[in-house]
Amino acid sequence: xxxxxxxxxxxxxxxxxxxxxxxxxxxxGERLAIVGQNGAGKTTTVKLMNGLLKPTSGTVTVxxxxxxxxxxxxxxxxxxxxxxxxxxxxxxxxxxxxxxxVPRYRKWxxxxxxxxxGRAARLAGIERYFDSNPNDLPLVIRKFVAIAxxxxxxxxxxxxDEPTAGLDRPGQRRLVSLIDxxxxxxxxxxxxxxxxxxxxxxxxxxxxxxxxxxxxxxxCASLFASDELLRQASIRRPELAQLVRDLGLSDRAYxxxxxxxxxxxxx
Amino acid sequence: xxLISMQDVSFTYAYSEAPALTDVSLTLEERLLYGVIGxxxxxxxxxxxxxxxLIPLFHPGTLTGKxxxxxxxxxxxxxxxxxxxxGCVFENPFTxxxxxxxxxxxxxxxxxxxxxxxxxxxxxxxxxxxxxxxLEELIKKNPNxxxxxxxxxxxxxxxxxxxxxxxVIDEPTSQLDPEASDAVFEIIGDLRKRGKSIVLVEHKIDxxxxxxxxxxxxxxxxxxxxGPTADIVTSGVMDEADVPRPEVTELALALQGTGKAFPxxxxxxxxxxxxxxxxxxx
Numbered sequence: 001x002x003x004x005x006x007x008x009x010x011x012x013x014x015x016x017x018x019x020x021x022x023x024x025x026x027x028x029g030e031r032l033a034i035v036g037q038n039g040a041g042k043t044t045t046v047k048l049m050n051g052l053l054k055p056t057s058g059t060v061t062v063x064x065x066x067x068x069x070x071x072x073x074x075x076x077x078x079x080x081x082x083x084x085x086x087x088x089x090x091x092x093x094x095x096x097x098x099x100x101x102v103p104r105y106r107k108w109x110x111x112x113x114x115x116x117x118g119r120a121a122r123l124a125g126i127e128r129y130f131d132s133n134p135n136d137l138p139l140v141i142r143k144f145v146a147i148a149x150x151x152x153x154x155x156x157x158x159x160x161d162e163p164t165a166g167l168d169r170p171g172q173r174r175l176v177s178l179i180d181x182x183x184x185x186x187x188x189x190x191x192x193x194x195x196x197x198x199x200x201x202x203x204x205x206x207x208x209x210x211x212x213x214x215x216x217x218x219x220c221a222s223l224f225a226s227d228e229l230l231r232q233a234s235i236r237r238p239e240l241a242q243l244v245r246d247l248g249l250s251d252r253a254y255x256x257x258x259x260x261x262x263x264x265x266x267x
Numbered sequence: 268x269x270l271i272s273m274q275d276v277s278f279t280y281a282y283s284e285a286p287a288l289t290d291v292s293l294t295l296e297e298r299l300l301y302g303v304i305g306x307x308x309x310x311x312x313x314x315x316x317x318x319x320x321l322i323p324l325f326h327p328g329t330l331t332g333k334x335x336x337x338x339x340x341x342x343x344x345x346x347x348x349x350x351x352x353x354g355c356v357f358e359n360p361f362t363x364x365x366x367x368x369x370x371x372x373x374x375x376x377x378x379x380x381x382x383x384x385x386x387x388x389x390x391x392x393x394x395x396x397x398x399x400x401x402l403e404e405l406i407k408k409n410p411n412x413x414x415x416x417x418x419x420x421x422x423x424x425x426x427x428x429x430x431x432x433x434x435v436i437d438e439p440t441s442q443l444d445p446e447a448s449d450a451v452f453e454i455i456g457d458l459r460k461r462g463k464s465i466v467l468v469e470h471k472i473d474x475x476x477x478x479x480x481x482x483x484x485x486x487x488x489x490x491x492x493x494g495p496t497a498d499i500v501t502s503g504v505m506d507e508a509d510v511p512r513p514e515v516t517e518l519a520l521a522l523q524g525t526g527k528a529f530p531x532x533x534x535x536x537x538x539x540x541x542x543x544x545x546x547x548x549x
Contacts, residue, residue: 037444038416084415084442140307162415166441168306168470169511194444197473197514234446239473239514239536246540256518263518263527264546 001028001063003049003079003157003188008058010044018044020212021058028156029186031179033199035223036209037234042192043084045209046159049190051075063156077106080155084162084192086139086146095121095137095145096130102153116152123181124148125174140171147178157188164195176202200224200238200254208233221252268338270433270464271295271318276332278313278322287313289488291332297433300455300465302475302496304510305485311468314485315435318466319353320344351382354431371413372397372406375425382429396428399454415442423451433464440471452478476500476513476534484508501532515539 003026010019019041026032026049034042047053048060051072060067062078083089092098099120103113121127124144129137134145143163150158163175179189179202193199199206199220206223208216210232216223223229224241237245241254249262271293278288288310295301303311316322323330324346334341336349344352368374372393379389397406400420405413410421419442426434436455440448452474459465459478469475475482475496482499484492485508492504499505505512512520515536519529533539 038414038442038447043414138308162442165415166307166438166470169509170306194442194448196445234444236445236449240518243515243518243536243539243543246536247543256514256521260518260521260527263522263543265526266528266546267526 001156002026002061003063004059004061005045005048006059006061008045008048008055008060010048010053011056018212019048022212022214023058024207024214024217026157026188026190029183029188030205031183031189031203032191033203033206034190034192034209035194035196035199035206035233035235036215040209040233041212042209043161046081046161046190046192049157049159050079050081052081076155077153078155079157079159080150080153081159082143082147082150082161082163084165086134086142089146089149090134090142093133094130095126095132095134095148098134098145098149099152101149116154120148120151123151123178140167143167144171144174155187157190158182160189160191162192162194164193164198172198194235196236196238200241208235210234220254224254225251269294269335270297270337272333272335273317274333276317276330276334278317278328278330280313280326280328283328285488287328287488288317291488291490293483293490293493295464295466297464298459298462299480300459300467300478302479302482303466303468303485304470304472304475304482304508306509309485309508310488311485312437313488314483315437315466315468317341319435320346320349352431352433354378354426354429354434365410369409370406371402371408371410371421374410374421375402375406375428378425378429392428392430393424396424399427400424400450416444416447419443420447420451423454427454427458431463433466434458435466437468438470439467440469440474448474470510472500472511473513473515473536476516484510497532497534500534 005022005024008019008022011017022045036042044053048055051067051070054068062075067075090098092101099117100113124147126144126148129141134142164172182189204219206220207214208223208229215232216229224237230237238254240256240259244250244253244259244262253259253262273291273293276288276291277286279286303314305311316326317334320341336344365374365377368377375393376389379392397403402420402424405417423439440451455465456478479496481494482496483490484499484504491508492499500512501516513534515533519532522528529542533542
């Protein structure tokens with residue numbers, strides 16, 4: 001079971017080609033980061049995963065069925081997408097209403113509804129905002145409301161579009177523990193982010209995009225080792241990876257523990 | 268005369284029970300770059316809104332204590348004059364963009380137009396900032412068609428074009444890719460060199476450590492520390508406020524007390540490199 005992109009291209013009705021000949025696979029239970037410059041095609045790519053957009057050419061297959069053959073609503077039960085801007089997603093006037101939308105839509109009984117809504121709110125750390133109007137909450141809390149609303153659906157694949165933008169350290173810790181929890185339950189998590197420190201600490205596999213195409217798909221160390229790939233994708237090495245590279249100690253080390261081990265003695 | 272002085276300032280938003288700021292006393296000097304750090308909802312944005320008079324003029328609420336901007340009580344400033352004196356970039360670029368202009372070029376020129384800058388000078392200033400931020404491809408686009416990151420750049424460009432002496436910038440890079448973030452910080456660094464006074468809210472502590480003269484640390488609506496950047500980011504107040512340290516400082520702390528220890532705690536990659544380069548091949 002997997003999401004598979006085979007030579008996928010997408011052009012908006014205006015003719016603007018946002019994604020060009022992209023191929024990759026996200027396996028069930030796998031976590032993956034997508035990085036790259038603003039406008040590289042990252043958001044378009046993930047919107048193709050859950051059928052919000054359908055390819056202009058090529059095929060996107062979710063668990064064996066192409067998205068072209070399915071309605072967006074039916075794909076959304078398998079692939080959950082959390083919008084970059086929570087205000088594009090949130091529409092209810094209380095957090096509880098927002099989280100109970102999926103249970104109502106799928107006609108779950110009350111027990112199932114309460115269990116799943118409660119669990120999603122706990123994972124996202126927003127239980128105490130149940131009765132708040134999302135519009136009264138700070139942007140970062142709204143982002144976690146948007147995440148919780150998608151978690152309720154218990155999708156096999158979850159896509160987070162720039163969840164780290166503007167996030168503080170407690171928020172990042174919550175996000176990482178949420179991703180860890182989802183992984184332990186066999187859920188795939190695909191995350192778009194610009195934060196390389198977060199990528200280095202949280203992901204092994206990373207896809208880099210530039211100019212509508214995938215330019216790298218592999219482990220963090222290989223991406224951070226290549227000046228050329230980083231330049232094309234407009235990204236930077238984490239500070240410590242750059243430091244040990246400048247010192248000539250390693251091209252591939254990026255984690256604090258491995259870098260600490262490489263630092264020569266202070267004699 | 269101080270740029271800003273606050274004495275025992277507290278503020279509670281209308282319809283809110285808890286205060287957003289509590290007993291804040293701060294003095295900000297001219298021509299420095301102040302970084303403001305703290306977790307979400309610690310009061311950073313409220314502090315910024317206060318410094319540019321949005322509180323209490325635009326956001327109602329209960330303000331106590333005394334706020335002076337360039338020696339004049341905040342409440343005595345004419346709002347229009349204050350908005351000319353202080354440029355401000357909002358965190359949410361969707362709020363900053365006017366929504367009434369058809370092109371990015373006009374959007375960036377909007378503020379200049381409002382204060383009556385002559386047409387030729389206006390065009391020159393807009394084109395200059397467009398070039399510095401690499402926005403050439405966007406200037407004919409409709410601002411409403413831009414991505415989040417592109418809007419953020421346009422909002423920043425509009426403020427740089429205004430050329431105010433004192434600029435309050437609230438998370439200018441939250442939606443930008445690393446290359447664009449570096450470009451924004453380079454421009455902020457330039458503004459500082461040109462003698463501008465800047466207050467900058469930003470989570471990217473590595474960039475903050477490189478550029479800020481002083482750091483203000485906030486927690487639960489209070490200022491829990493204010494001081495030179497190196498003193499603050501190497502101190503325990505970072506843990507108390509639950510904000511990250513620069514990566515190189517974390518490394519140095521991890522090596523403290525071992526045979527690999529740094530002579531002193533670095534806060535930038537350049538400092539760490541200098542401290543370690545003599546050890547290479549050793």
